[in-house]
Amino acid sequence: MDLGADTALSRVQLKWEAAYGKSYKIQTSTDGSTWTSAYSTTTGNGGTDDLAVSGHGRYVRMSGTQRGTAYGYSLYEFEVYGAGASTPPATPPTTPPTTPPAGSGADLTDPHKKEIAMELVSSAENSSLDWKGQYTYIEDIGDGRGYTAGIVGFCSGTGDMLDLVRHYTDLKPGNVLAPYLPALEKVNGSASHTGLGAAFESAWTTAAKDTVFQRAQDDERDRVYFDPAVGQAKSDGLHALGQFAYYDAIVMHGPGDDSTSFGGIRKTAMQKAKTPAQGGNETTYLNAFLDARKAAMLTEAAHEDTTRVDTEQRVFLNNGNLDLNPPLQWKVYGDPYAIND
Incomplete structure (x- = not known):
């Protein structure tokens, strides 16, 4: 992030998408080339990280060193707060910002x-x-793919719903959808609801309130x-x-x-x-x-x-x-x- 001028920093807020950083650093730079760590952690767990930081710089970045999932790093928002600015550096950074506007x-x-x-x-x-x-949506739309559900229409008959519930169970063993994995495996490739039905629909609605399941849907x-x-x-x-x-x-x-x-x-x-x-x-x-x-x-x-x-x-x-x-x-x-x- 280019702040436009050398700025004293006080706070950084990271709003993680599904793929969060378990271990990462907040780093600052005055020239976009040499970086100094203003904060680091090895225990990140996703969601929103509101961080007190100290230091200054024109450029601020999040440097991920260990993923919290298998899917890289992804942020909904990266907010930087500071107090005042001095004169911007005379020369531009040797490495331009990598995030397109x-x-x-x-x-x-x-x-x-x-x-x-x-x-x-x-x-x-x-x-x-x-x-x-x-995230809570689930119904059979009559297209021969069984249940259609979630943010992109994961289907019980095409395998992606099965993969989703497996991923959710990897992230959170013992969740309310985990008991339906055997049934999802049996109906994969068909329009059948055998072993699912109203109880599964209710469990899906319950799971959809869980931020871990929402993260799993985003991941898949x-x-x-x-x-x-x-x-x-x-x-x-x-x-x-x-x-x-x-x-x-x-x-x-x-x-x-x-x-x-x-x-x-x-x-x-x-x-x-x-x-x-x-x-x-x-x-x-x-x-x-x-x-x-x-x-x-x-x-x-x-x-x-x-x-x-x-x-x-x-x-x-x-x-x-x-x-x-x-x-x-x-x-x-x-x-x-x-x-x-």
């Missing part, structure tokens, strides 16, 4: 853009922009869907809109390679147009991808409403908004939504 040109890993992506998916999956309110969303989709999109040379189009597709269709899964949809699009990484035009390629995505949706009765393509993603593309910059206005299932900043 929210706004034009930032990719979907930017926290602001990721929040936008979560809200866009939630508008289609849950008819609400409040994606954090969906990123591991199975968000990180692979964004990574592939960046390799294909796509900006934030294309990264979101990949992410939304992998959430609905899964990460497989058959014609109606994300990998197959991408292959179909690449038969029609080159990706930017191959020297193609980004808008032309994204139109081909959305065409292939729409065709895949129309093969399933539960997904035959294609408005999340027609009146959402295609609207942004037709407006030339490849960076997915607000303000954004769209409709899903006829309902209007907006993100203004």
Whole structure:
């Protein structure tokens, strides 16, 4: 973080996402090159860390030295507080800040853009922009995948719900969902509710109030869907809109390679147009991808409403908004939504 001037520090607040640091340091620098530790811990446990620090500097960073989970380090917010500033250094840092600013040109890993992506998916999956309110969501939508639940629609019939409950149990043995692991293993690959039912639905609702289960949902969303989709999109040379189009597709269709899964949809699009990484035009390629995505949706009765393509993603593309910059206005299932900043 660049404070813009050499500043005396008094407090740092870290608001961890699912992947937190068990061991980390808060370090300061006047030139962006030489760093001094202002705080360190080896017992971090996630959530919000409100830290009293002493020292000064223009640049402040969190340096992780041991992960609290298997999924790296991720922060919702990094707040730095101080008292007054002296004259900024005359020379710029030798290493520029590595975190892109929210706004034009930032990719979907930017926290602001990721929040936008979560809200866009939630508008289609849950008819609400409040994606954090969906940890408790669970129902059978009749698509042959059993229960659909949580922030990205983890399904009992496709394995990702099973993986989620296993991860939750690794993080918190003896949780209320752990007894249902044998049943989830048996119904995997089917639409069956055998061994689950109302009791499982109730247990899910109870678990969803647990921040550890919320963290597990965030972890699995990123591991199975968000990180692979964004990574592939960046390799294909796509900006934030294309990264979101990949992410939304992998959430609905899964990460497989058959014609109606994300990998197959991408292959179909690449038969029609080159990706930017191959020297193609980004808008032309994204139109081909959305065409292939729409065709895949129309093969399933539960997904035959294609408005999340027609009146959402295609609207942004037709407006030339490849960076997915607000303000954004769209409709899903006829309902209007907006993100203004």
